[in-house]
Amino acid sequence: MEGMDKEPWFFKDLSRLDAIRMLLAPGNTKGSFLIRESESNKGSYTLSVRDLDNNAGDTVKHYKIRNMDKGGFYITARIAFNSLSELVKHYSREADGLCTTLIKPCQTRIPQKPWWQDEWEIPRESLKLERRLGGGAVWRGIYNNHTKVAIKNLKVGTMSTSAFLAEANLMKNLQHPRLVRLYAVVTQEPIYIVTEFMANGSLVDFLKTNERRQHDHKHPHRHGISGKAQTLWLREWRLLKRGITSTGTCGRPTSWCLRTSSARSPTSASLASSRTTSTRREKVLNSPIKWTAPEAINYGTFSIKSDVWSFGILLTETVTYGRIPYPGMTNPEVIQNLERGYRMPRPDDCPEELYSIMNLCWQEAPEKRPTFEYLRSVLEDFFTAQKQQYQTQPC
Structure with a gap:
């Protein structure tokens, strides 16, 4: 659609899995959202919204945006909109059946190179190590002064740098409510993998x-x-x-x-x-x-x-x-x-x-x-x- 590419919430070719990964990444919270082209029905669109569930924690909900025969869009037949922009404005004012109101477009970082220094890379200064967990190389820490995280660092002699980063790369593709969530990585020595902090331990x-x-x-x-x-x-x-x-x-x-x-x-x-x-x-x-x-x-x-x-x-x-x-x-x-x-x-x-x-x-x-x-x-x-x-x- 002409002009839609300039909207900060429009991610045309983003897959469902990548939408989940991006919305669950640092910088996004409940109400962060994006609109992408449907994978199953080309020409149609999907609204993906980050929500906070009392049982499952942070999740991402997906809503089909249906096309009207004479133009326009709707999620529920009760109310239709002439454009996606109108749809976003409406659900930014009230949830009206959605899991939450739309708060802000999905935040993302500009990819860097090499391959592991992508949108997951964060500055070491944003992390504070508080307490070692058990006898291993995992710490409880704070990210950006407010988010509790677990920080795993590469202990000398335990595994190679490439294997450690490969583990982080694997976790990038594993974004699911039942899995420990990767938040970020620090790829300069000493290397850190930053994940969700699990209050109940193992x-x-x-x-x-x-x-x-x-x-x-x-x-x-x-x-x-x-x-x-x-x-x-x-x-x-x-x-x-x-x-x-x-x-x-x-x-x-x-x-x-x-x-x-x-x-x-x-x-x-x-x-x-x-x-x-x-x-x-x-x-x-x-x-x-x-x-x-x-x-x-x-x-x-x-x-x-x-x-x-x-x-x-x-x-x-x-x-x-x-x-x-x-x-x-x-x-x-x-x-x-x-x-x-x-x-x-x-x-x-x-x-x-x-x-x-x-x-x-x-x-x-x-x-x-x-x-x-x-x-x-x-x-x-x-x-x-x-x-x-x-x-x-x-x-």
Whole structure:
């Protein structure tokens, strides 16, 4: 449309995913918005608006802008507008059915080069490190004097600069309400990755709290809710990052998110270089053995099927309030027992149906383990059945 390219809120060729990423980036708040061309219906438009949900946190809502036969636009048939500018002016005055009024156009930065120094780059001076979280390289900090953030810095000797920046680049493409959100990066030494601050810490910390137990008493159908959240994430992104232990998974006050945690995870490259079983065992003993599939322990073979195994282990943590898998066993004992075909017994209060799903994940032969798409389907069926059963119980 002639003249529309000059409007600060008009992003013609922006994809839905990029719209989410940009609206959730620093500089935007509830009510930030943009209008883009529809991906599914060329010639039509979509209004994308940042909102703040009490349960999910910051989210982005999308509204179809429909074309009228004789010209003009509308979101709801109750009211039509001659132009997109009129539409924006109206919803800037009142929400009128939208999630919020339109406050300001989406803010973005001019891209820089090289590839990692893009709109995510921020000056180091905008960050203040307050307190180290745990014993690692992550700090609680403040961004721009008001936003609480988590700041991960590259510790010397832990991983290469390129791998650290690759992790940040991966997170740029993972903007979702159930995921820890990347806010920014500092690519000059010392390198920082700046992410959303999770008040409840890691998932395992939250699982051990009274709040989690009270949550389960109020919502008994939500066994394994974090697993459900992660299957939704898998469906959305078709991507799995190694290291899905509950210590690498963070808890929002009322929801869940998966955090990339490459520093905890063994890589096939580091293990495949082992020439003997003994050398290989020495290397993997320093890895999260209790979450690792047998073929990855023994041969350094990591695949989507070894991730399925790890996912099954994670499910046990969600129903045992963060109990470490294989309680009472050392890592060498776990390895020996797995070689004999041992599997963890069903945890107390774990439904038989959910335990059956865990055992599917722990098939000895990787090819016999289910796909994540299958797991998503059966878990959603399980949660639906649990919810219906709970709702039909007498009060």
